[in-house]
Amino acid sequence: MSRFDISLAFLEPPEWPDTAAPLSVTYDAQPYTGRTGRKPQPVLAQRLVLHPDIDLSAYRAKAAIDWIEIRLVTPGLHQAINIQRAVSKCLGMQGGAYSVYVFGPNRETGYTGNQFVLRFQDPEPTDFKPLLEQTVGRYECGVDSVDLLEVAGVEISVDFYVRGSSRLSEREQNRLRWQMVDLTRRHLRPHPALTEKEGCRPRSFGRAHGGSGVTFVVQDRLGRAPVNLAQLMRLGVDESYWPALERSTYHQPPVDRTFWIGARGFHVVLKSMDKTTDKRDPKTGDAEQLVPAKRRARLEVTLQGDADETGGHGAVGLATVGDLYGFKFEAIRQAFFEFYLPTIGNVCDTERLPFSVKVTERSVFGCCGVYALDRLHRSIEAVNRAQQVSGKSRTRPTKLGKKGRLLSYVDLNRRFDTALKGLTHAWRS
Numbered sequence: 158m159s160r161f162d163i164s165l166a167f168l169e170p171p172e173w174p175d176t177a178a179p180l181s182v183t184y185d186a187q188p189y190t191g192r193t194g195r196k197p198q199p200v201l202a203q204r205l206v207l208h209p210d211i212d213l214s215a216y217r218a219k220a221a222i223d224w225i226e227i228r229l230v231t232p233g234l235h236q237a238i239n240i241q242r243a244v245s246k247c248l249g250m251q252g253g254a255y256s257v258y259v260f261g262p263n264r265e266t267g268y269t270g271n272q273f274v275l276r277f278q279d280p281e282p283t284d285f286k287p288l289l290e291q292t293v294g295r296y297e298c299g300v301d302s303v304d305l306l307e308v309a310g311v312e313i314s315v316d317f318y319v320r321g322s323s324r325l326s327e328r329e330q331n332r333l334r335w336q337m338v339d340l341t342r343r344h345l346r347p348h349p350a351l352t353e354k355e356g357c358r359p360r361s362f363g364r365a366h367g368g369s370g371v372t373f374v375v376q377d378r379l380g381r382a383p384v385n386l387a388q389l390m391r392l393g394v395d396e397s398y399w400p401a402l403e404r405s406t407y408h409q410p411p412v413d414r415t416f417w418i419g420a421r422g423f424h425v426v427l428k429s430m431d432k433t434t435d436k437r438d439p440k441t442g443d444a445e446q447l448v449p450a451k452r453r454a455r456l457e458v459t460l461q462g463d464a465d466e467t468g469g470h471g472a473v474g475l476a477t478v479g480d481l482y483g484f485k486f487e488a489i490r491q492a493f494f495e496f497y498l499p500t501i502g503n504v505c506d507t508e509r510l511p512f513s514v515k516v517t518e519r520s521v522f523g524c525c526g527v528y529a530l531d532r533l534h535r536s537i538e539a540v541n542r543a544q545q546v547s548g549k550s551r552t553r554p555t556k557l558g559k560k561g562r563l564l565s566y567v568d569l570n571r572r573f574d575t576a577l578k579g580l581t582h583a584w585r586s
Contacts, residue, residue, distance in 0.1 A: 160185050160210075163523045165339050168363050168411040177328060182336055182343075183210040189500060189564070200555055204500040206564055207522065211340055215333060216317040216454075218572045220486065220580040223457060225280055226309035227289065227478065228262070228464070229273045231296045237261060237268040240296070244275065247291050255279040256436070262464040272464065274309045278436065282482075282584045289478065304479030310461030311470050313486065315494065315576050316432065316453040317341075327449050335412045335431065337454035342410060342429045343526035344496040344566050345456070347418050351427065352528075356420040359528055361410045374525045375532055376406040385512045392511075392543035401536040404515040407524045419459075424469035426459040427493060458493040483586040487577040494573045497527045497563035506537050511544060531561045 162181040173180055186205040191197030229240075241259040248257060258276045261268030275292070277285065289303040300306060317337045319330050352358045359374040383389060383399050400406040410416045412431060419426035432455040434444035460475065462468020467476070473489050474480055501518035502508075522530045534557060541554035 159187075161519075163343075165335055166409040166411045167413045169413055171331070178332055180332060180335065182339060184208065185210060186501070200557065200562060201500055201564065203503055204562065205503060207499045207501065209340060209344075211336060213568055213572055215320055216337055216572075217320050218315060218317050218576040220313065220315045220573075220576040222280055222580070222584075223312040223314050224276050224278045225311045225481070226274050226276045226461070228307040228309045229275055229292065229296070229298060231271045231273070231298055233296075234269060234271055235273075235296070237266070237273060240273060240275070243295065244288070244292055247288055247295075251284050251288060253281060253284055253288065255281060258438075276310075286478070286482075302479070304477060304482075306478045308470050308475050308477060308481065309464075310459065310468065311475060312457055312459045313489070313580070314455050314457035315573055316455050318451075318453045322450040330449055330452070334452060334454050338412050338429065338431050340569070341454060341456045341496070342416050343522075344498065344569060345427075345429070346495060346497050346527045346531055346563065347427060348492060348495070351419055351425055354420065354423075357418065357423055359410070359416065359418050361414045361416050363411075363414045372408050372410075374408055374410055375400060375529050376408065379403060379406065385514070388512045389540075392540065392547055392549075394539050394543050398536040398539040401521075401529070401532040402514050402516065402540075404520075407516070407521060407529060409524045422461075424460070424462055424466070424472070425493070426461075427456070428459070429454075429456050431455075456494065458489070482584055484581065484584060486580040486584075487574050490570070490573050490577055494570075494577075496566035496569040496573075497560070498566045499527050499530050500562050500564055506534065510537060510540055511549070527563055531563060534562045 160183060162179065162183050164179075164181045167180075171180075184207045186207055189197070189201045189204045189206050191201075237259040241257060244257045244259070248255070256278045258278070260266060260274045260276070261270060262272040262274060264274055277288075286303055289306060293300050293303055293306075317334075319325065319333045322330050325333075347359070355377055358377070360371050361374075362371055377397075377400050379400055383403055385402065389399060389402075416429040417426065418428075432453045433447055435447055435451075437444035460469035460473060462471065470476070473492070475484060499518075499522045501522070505517045505519070507514050507517055516533065518530060518533065521533050538554055538557050541550070541552075544550035545553060
């Protein structure tokens with residue numbers, strides 16, 4: 158089992174000749190030894206680490222602010238559409254390449270009033286403040302400095318472009334890009350606070366035969382009673398651990414559909430996508446198709462809140478325009494972009510359960526990545542702990558900490574750190 162392939166999943170599989178490189182990622186299973194100069198972690202003893210055979214240097218990573226929303230309060234009443242036209246005119250006079258959309262205080266369309274949210278798409282650091290100063294002056298907002306204007310939300314993305322795309326066929330560009338889409342999803346384990354609510358858990362939308370239904374990576378609502386219901390109830394295992402022990406609950410997210418973590422409108426929303434369009438109008442949904450060289454694998458975080466809330470952006474320290482300039486974007490990496498390598502037992506941990514299950518560590522990771530594998534590990538721990546508490550086992554189960562049985566994916570985390578530091582440099586004061 159030293160090397161094996163994991164096939165990419167598609168809702169609408171592309172035509173792919175047998176002679177082309179396969180649409181899969183190869184993994185190499187290596188014994189865990191600990192990092193050089195560091196003491197090995199006991200929780201990972203006698204385990205295999207699964208390393209993806211992907212050359213990260215084949216990609217160029219770049220972080221950007223996709224959009225930022227600013228709150229504007231005017232002394233008189235105005236229509237949102239008129240403010241949008243006026244600010245767009247200022248943008249045109251500046252030669253700005255980005256666009257603006259204007260809503261009510263809770264992002265209502267067709268709004269008339271004096272409290273607005275202005276969304277700037279692809280803002281540029283050099284002319285963003287001058288544009289705000291013109292807007293504040295035009296509407297006599299009575300703000301001493303645009304630095305004091307409140308941020309209503311922001312979307313920050315990290316894109317991976319295929320290097321040397323001009324030398325590659327479009328098919329090969331697609332293959333490399335799709336591999337990176339899968340890699341960033343498969344190795345991302347979101348902070349538990351982002352997935353506590355059922356509607357916030359990792360999922361994708363769309364069905365193979367049409368429709369826009371949601372499919373969760375790990376389906377928490379079981380369609381039928383667990384195979385081992387009697388044993389689980391007898392041991393007193395909490396119901397939240399049951400789904401991870403059932404094979405039917407796991408669903409591999411398709412590369413060609415957007416992958417979500419966090420409910421729509423939640424303070425923090427993570428999205429992963431195969432980015433093939435740009436400049437999407439939030440009101441109409443229209444977007445521009447990207448040429449092959451500009452297509453990329455994207456992972457983005459949306460931080461937002463309503464008018465009376467601190468919101469996700471405020472929680473990380475992006476409450477005002479003044480906070481934006483000089484903000485250290487790399488500081489958000491651990492909270493939202495934390496990647497791990499999976500580990501599996503030389504003998505699968507499920508073999509040590511007091512009852513048989515139809516899932517294995519490798520099959521769960523192969524289907525759904527480290528998020529699902531971590532849930533399986535914690536369910537196994539819960540069963541083993543219940544065994545010990547009930548007196549049915551004298552073996553004290555290994556206590557899983559924050560990382561569980563996962564190992565930091567140092568190389569991928571560093572690529573995100575570097576990209577986010579570049580964004581910090583661009584928006585420095």
